[in-house]
Amino acid sequence: xxxxxxxxxxxxxxxxxxxxxxxxxxxxxxxxxxxxxxxxxxxxxxxxxxxxxxxxxxxxxxxxxxxxxxxxxxxxxxxxxxxxxxxxxxxxxx
Amino acid sequence: xxxxxxxxxxxxxxxxxxxxxxxxxxxxxxxxxxxxxxxxxxxxxxxxxxxxxxxxxxxxxxxxxxxxxxxxxxxxxxxxxxxxxxxxxxxxxxxxxxxxxxxxxxxxxxxxxxxxxxxxxxxxxxxxxxxxxxxxxxxxxxxxxxxxxxxxxxxxxxxxxxxxxxxxxxxxxxxxxxxxxxxxxxxxxxxxxxxxxxxxxxxxx
Numbered sequence: 701x702x703x704x705x706x707x708x709x710x711x712x713x714x715x716x717x718x719x720x721x722x723x724x725x726x727x728x729x730x731x732x733x734x735x736x737x738x739x740x741x742x743x744x745x746x747x748x749x750x751x752x753x754x755x756x757x758x759x760x761x762x763x764x765x766x767x768x769x770x771x772x773x774x775x776x777x778x779x780x781x782x783x784x785x786x787x788x789x790x791x792x793x794x
Numbered sequence: 795x796x797x798x799x800x801x802x803x804x805x806x807x808x809x810x811x812x813x814x815x816x817x818x819x820x821x822x823x824x825x826x827x828x829x830x831x832x833x834x835x836x837x838x839x840x841x842x843x844x845x846x847x848x849x850x851x852x853x854x855x856x857x858x859x860x861x862x863x864x865x866x867x868x869x870x871x872x873x874x875x876x877x878x879x880x881x882x883x884x885x886x887x888x889x890x891x892x893x894x895x896x897x898x899x900x901x902x903x904x905x906x907x908x909x910x911x912x913x914x915x916x917x918x919x920x921x922x923x924x925x926x927x928x929x930x931x932x933x934x935x936x937x938x939x940x941x942x943x944x945x946x947x948x949x950x951x952x953x954x955x956x957x958x959x960x961x962x963x964x965x966x967x968x969x970x971x972x973x974x975x976x977x978x979x980x981x982x983x984x985x986x987x988x989x990x991x992x993x994x995x996x997x998x999x
Binding site: 716717718719720721744745746747748749750752759761763769771772 | 836863959
């Protein structure tokens with residue numbers, strides 16, 4: 701059985717399809733709890749199925765189905781740290 | 795001289811559509827719809843560069859990120875692309891009427907995006923009165939790519955940009971008008987158009 705802790709730590713991070721920026725994806729596709737993410741982070745825009753949030757001076761687009769697109773962050777290590785923060789909040793409890 | 799307004803994205807197809815119409819001695823200006831903050835400034839910047847490349851002199855920029863988020867929040871997601879197009883065309887038609895453009899031009903093409911079907915186009919057409927020109931509707935993708943390379947827009951169009959994050963994974967391919975009109979009852983289209991027109995910018999190139 702996969703636990704929440706497993707899910708939070710099981711993601712891939714790479715350049716998105718057009719190589720514009722980093723994209724982190726949960727390996728096991730699952731819906732994130734967007735309401736919890738909204739409560740925890742500064743929301744710039746809310747489209748329901750996607751959010752634009754700001755963390756540590758970086759803008760990130762979060763898609764409901766477990767992906768984070770980094771609009772501004774060009775540092776992979778920082779992107780990983782932020783991804784962990786988002787998934788820790790957004791991955792639903794088992 | 796006849797004037798037409800091109801719906802210009804940062805992609806491969808729309809600049810080619812504009813280029814082909816310009817070849818017919820029609821004056822072409824463009825409108826770019828920006829979905830910021832659900833993307834960054836890149837698509838807008840690419841559109842400006844593409845417009846320069848095909849010698850367009852005026853580019854309107856309409857920021858509709860907030861309006862698009864209303865579509866995803868309030869309407870059935872599978873209809874997103876049809877609703878988005880109907881909204882963009884209505885805004886473009888308002889601008890066309892104000893500035894005497896007789897036609898809208900799109901880069902729609904039947905061999906590419908799954909939502910660009912004849913059925914969906916028929917429903918989208920019903921949102922406006924202005925005539926829509928689709929000069930590359932039946933092109934093979936390669937035909938368009940070859941022309942883009944020839945006129946020097948390909949590398950610009952292929953440049954990196956964030957993909958659309960608001961579209962559904964399985965969009966409707968056979969939308970019916972009454973379903974779309976039912977979805978549009980959930981949103982305030984007039985207000986959305988007015989908001990978009992209020993923030994409209996025109997860039998002289």
